[in-house]
Amino acid sequence: MKQKGENIRDRAFDFACRIIRLYKYMIKQDHTNDILCRQLVRAGTSIGANLEEADAAQSRADFISKCNIALKEARESNYWIRLYKATELLSEVRLKEILQESHEIVSILTTIVKKTRAKTE
Secondary structure: OOOOOOOHHHHHHHHHHHHHHHHHHHHHHOHHHHHHHHHHHHHHHHHHHHHHHHHOOOOHHHHHHHHHHHHHHHHHHHHHHHHHHHOOOOOHHHHHHHHHHHHHHHHHHHHHHHHHHHHHO
């Protein structure tokens, strides 16, 4: 678990690393998992990439846009993890912490987007 207040960019980076390790584990288990795994890797690593872009945004609108994309990717990551759990591709025990982190990242990004939008109105 991460410390409260830890930088969201750091959390997104750590999350991406966990997603890649999960991908490597799943591919070792069964190569037929590759298509689903790639979807999670794409979404899970995109969160941090978009937050890095948001950090260099040219305007508040650009910042909101990049954070919103990161939020969408976080939600998609959450979907794929839930799907792995529901279809028993991976055990609930193996997915518990990464699913929790996924939920927390979605919550944090939702708050960032809402608060930043409120400041522009």
